Amino acid sequence: MxxxxxxxxxxRYAGLILLIVGGTFPLVWxxxxxxxxxxxxxxxxxxxxxxxPAWSNYARVFTEQPFATFFVNxxxxxxxxxxxxxxxxxxxxxxxxxxxxxxxxxxxxxxxVFSMFPVISLxxxxxxxxxxANLLNTYPALILPYxxxxxxxxxxxxxxxxxxxxxxxxxAAMIDGCSRLGALRRxxxxxxxxxxxxxxxxxxxxxxNEFLLALSFNTSRTMRTVSVGxxxxxGEFAFPWPLISAAIVIAxxxxxxxxxxxxxxxxxxxxxxxxxx
Amino acid sequence: MTxxxxxxxxxxxxxxxxxxxxxxxxxxxxxxxxxMLYPMLTTLYNSLFVNSLTEPYLGTPFxxxxxxxxxxxxxxxxxxxxxxxVYGLLTVSGSFLIGVPMALVAHAESxxxxxxxxxxxxxxxxxxxxxxxxxxWLFNGQYGVVNDLLVRLHLVSSPVAFLTSPVLAxxxxxxxxxxxxxxxxxxxxxxxxxxxxxxxxxxxxxxGAGRVQSFWRVTLPMLAPALAVAFIFRAISAxxxxxxxxxxxxxxxxxxxxxxxxxxxxxxxxxxxxxxxFGYGAALSVALFAVSLAITALYVRFVRGDA
Numbered sequence: 001m002x003x004x005x006x007x008x009x010x011x012r013y014a015g016l017i018l019l020i021v022g023g024t025f026p027l028v029w030x031x032x033x034x035x036x037x038x039x040x041x042x043x044x045x046x047x048x049x050x051x052x053p054a055w056s057n058y059a060r061v062f063t064e065q066p067f068a069t070f071f072v073n074x075x076x077x078x079x080x081x082x083x084x085x086x087x088x089x090x091x092x093x094x095x096x097x098x099x100x101x102x103x104x105x106x107x108x109x110x111x112x113v114f115s116m117f118p119v120i121s122l123x124x125x126x127x128x129x130x131x132x133a134n135l136l137n138t139y140p141a142l143i144l145p146y147x148x149x150x151x152x153x154x155x156x157x158x159x160x161x162x163x164x165x166x167x168x169x170x171x172a173a174m175i176d177g178c179s180r181l182g183a184l185r186r187x188x189x190x191x192x193x194x195x196x197x198x199x200x201x202x203x204x205x206x207x208x209n210e211f212l213l214a215l216s217f218n219t220s221r222t223m224r225t226v227s228v229g230x231x232x233x234x235g236e237f238a239f240p241w242p243l244i245s246a247a248i249v250i251a252x253x254x255x256x257x258x259x260x261x262x263x264x265x266x267x268x269x270x271x272x273x274x275x276x277x
Numbered sequence: 278m279t280x281x282x283x284x285x286x287x288x289x290x291x292x293x294x295x296x297x298x299x300x301x302x303x304x305x306x307x308x309x310x311x312x313m314l315y316p317m318l319t320t321l322y323n324s325l326f327v328n329s330l331t332e333p334y335l336g337t338p339f340x341x342x343x344x345x346x347x348x349x350x351x352x353x354x355x356x357x358x359x360x361x362x363v364y365g366l367l368t369v370s371g372s373f374l375i376g377v378p379m380a381l382v383a384h385a386e387s388x389x390x391x392x393x394x395x396x397x398x399x400x401x402x403x404x405x406x407x408x409x410x411x412x413x414w415l416f417n418g419q420y421g422v423v424n425d426l427l428v429r430l431h432l433v434s435s436p437v438a439f440l441t442s443p444v445l446a447x448x449x450x451x452x453x454x455x456x457x458x459x460x461x462x463x464x465x466x467x468x469x470x471x472x473x474x475x476x477x478x479x480x481x482x483x484x485g486a487g488r489v490q491s492f493w494r495v496t497l498p499m500l501a502p503a504l505a506v507a508f509i510f511r512a513i514s515a516x517x518x519x520x521x522x523x524x525x526x527x528x529x530x531x532x533x534x535x536x537x538x539x540x541x542x543x544x545x546x547x548x549x550x551x552x553x554x555f556g557y558g559a560a561l562s563v564a565l566f567a568v569s570l571a572i573t574a575l576y577v578r579f580v581r582g583d584a
Contacts (some may be wrong), residue, residue, distance in 0.1 A: 023395075023400055027411070041359075044420055046420060091302070092305035095301035099295070115314055117313050121317060121566055122320075124549050125315075125317075125319040144311070144312055147312075148308045148311075155305065209405065211404065211406045216550065241414055244414075253403070255404075259399060263396065267383075
């Protein structure tokens with residue numbers, strides 16, 4: 001590869017620095033704020049680094065609201081939604097990508113249409129259904145909608161992945177005595193593991209972040225999720241920013257971990273699914 | 278004479294491939310039906326009736342398309358519609374102006390590439406409500422870091438009350454949404470970039486095209502299909518935007534009579550869950566869905582035209 005000219009290299013470095021600072025600064029700022037105490041916060045010009053890190057803000061997050069419970073609720077709701085959604089989406093995507101099916105395009109188009117449903121239109125009717133079934137303030141009240149809301153994107157990502165596996169491999173497995181579903185389980189699923197991981201990450205992130213339905217369906221104090229939980233620290237007249245910031249940091253820990261661990265997977269997986277969809 | 282018992286296993290053994298496919302689609306269809314299609318149909322049905330908890334004496338008479346006609350004279354609806362379109366236009370174009378260069382930077386070979394990817398993915402993965410809270414703090418009128426930087430750079434003499442000025446609150450809203458959504462455009466664009474054979478850009482450079490020229494003549498046209506997909510998804514989410522303005526400004530501050538950042542999503546939320554006017558709220562929901570569907574139709578046409 002030939003060497004880049006100096007201006008091009010400088011432009012690239014400048015772009016890289018802008019991207020890294022722009023992407024991370026808001027969160028870094030929140031992390032710094034979470035360690036400030038009242039007097040340090042109320043200074044202008046702003047004091048950038050906390051001189052006496054107030055770790056007690058983190059303890060207060062858990063004592064002023066049952067934040068540990070919110071966190072566990074989010075883990076359960078997002079975890080179960082992820083498993084359920086990936087299983088259902090895998091079956092559907094296999095049918096749409098690999099099996100002889102008339103009107104395949106119609107079904108795929110329908111999946112796209114479902115991804116366009118405004119969540120806000122579903123709140124009232126779903127509320128009534130859940131109330132009728134006595135499911136308000138339960139985990140299923142969020143798991144079922146979250147599964148449905150992420151299903152379109154999971155199906156589209158998996159169609160792209162299943163579609164990229166050579167048919168011969170399946171055919172060979174079937175000649176060796178596998179049934180259709182056996183071939184799915186033994187050949188297609190293992191080879192699509194990267195796609196399945198991508199779909200699972202997507203569903204998890206979507207479910208962890210959802211706000212409107214969580215706000216509307218699970219209103220009891222012990223059934224809240226973290227995305228609603230972080231909004232509960234503001235008083236009637238005051239915003240205790242260090243406390244809110246600490247809650248935000250805790251709420252996004254799982255997301256940051258997933259991003260750092262799976263950054264490459266996210267990029268290849270999402271683009272493979274997104275563009276072909 | 279029929280013997281139903283032995284017929285069952287035979288039927289299962291001869292299940293056709295199409296039958297199997299439909300069977301595999303069934304769980305997804307049931308979930309879509311129960312959680313999305315049925316509620317949406319209920320919304321459509323409810324939009325034809327008066328149903329307001331704050332005016333129970335009206336009962337629930339059938340009014341046909343009256344709610345839809347009312348919208349055309351509803352100043353608050355028209356304000357929310359205008360806000361949605363203006364902020365949609367600004368945030369969608371903003372996310373492309375930032376997202377495409379982001380993708381180019383993240384695509385370039387470099388040792389810091391993993392860090393660039395993390396920085397690119399963070400805003401995308403951040404919960405919308407939390408992004409809104411973060412930017413509310415960044416743009417805080419008294420102790421915000423943005424004000425601090427502006428004062429230090431002598432661009433303003435004293436802190437600016439961003440979120441209480443109708444125009445500036447709109448600016449903050451646009452900045453927040455662009456920060457949050459540029460990543461999405463960048464992700465899709467990155468996929469497009471990875472699909473462009475390197476020989477193409479190299480050939481252009483051999484033919485004497487500069488970097489800039491080869492970007493406009495080769496890279497951008499090859500990227501167009503990916504960008505079109507990103508555009509449709511961004512347009513839909515812009516029209517439905519709720520979480521970010523709701524948590525950032527609550528739809529305010531009040532410009533003249535109506536909220537300066539109140540979007541259709543927020544107005545629907547208020548109508549149904551705060552004013553408890555389910556009939557009119559349902560009609561507003563249907564209108565929002567109709568716009569989304571129109572964009573979806575565009576998308577489907579595009580995908581089909583592309584294949």
